[in-house]
Amino acid sequence: MYRKMVMLMVGMVGFSAAWALDEAAAEALARKSGCLKCHAMDKKKDGPALKEIAGKWKNKPDAIAKLSTHITTAPKVKIDGKEEDHEVLKSKDPADVKNVVEWVLSR
Structure with a gap:
C-alpha cells in the first residue's frame, strides 16, 4: 500500500511539473505576438491591463478555454x-x- 501511495505521489509531482507556468517564455511570446502593445501589466492602454483581465477571469471555471479562444481566433475588439x-x-x-x-x- 505504501509503495502505491509513493508511486501516485511521484506521478502527481511529475504531472504538475509538466504544467508548471514558465513566466519568461509566456512573457516573451506575448511580446513577440504584440500583446504588450495594447495591454500593460497594471494600467489600461488600448486594451485592459493584464491585472484587470486576471481579476475578471481568475475564479471562473471556463477562464482558460475562453481566454485561449480569444488569443487564438482574432475576435473583433473595440479600440x-x-x-x-x-x-x-x-x-x-x-x-x-x-x-x-x-x-x-x-x-
Whole structure:
C-alpha cells in the first residue's frame, strides 16, 4: 500500500511539473505576438491591463478555454470606438497558449 501511495505521489509531482507556468517564455511570446502593445501589466492602454483581465477571469471555471479562444481566433475588439481584429498569438501549440493564459491569470 505504501509503495502505491509513493508511486501516485511521484506521478502527481511529475504531472504538475509538466504544467508548471514558465513566466519568461509566456512573457516573451506575448511580446513577440504584440500583446504588450495594447495591454500593460497594471494600467489600461488600448486594451485592459493584464491585472484587470486576471481579476475578471481568475475564479471562473471556463477562464482558460475562453481566454485561449480569444488569443487564438482574432475576435473583433473595440479600440477608440472602432472595431478591429484582435491580434492572435504567434503560436498554435496548445502548451504555449495555455502557458500564456495562465501567465495572464497569474497577474
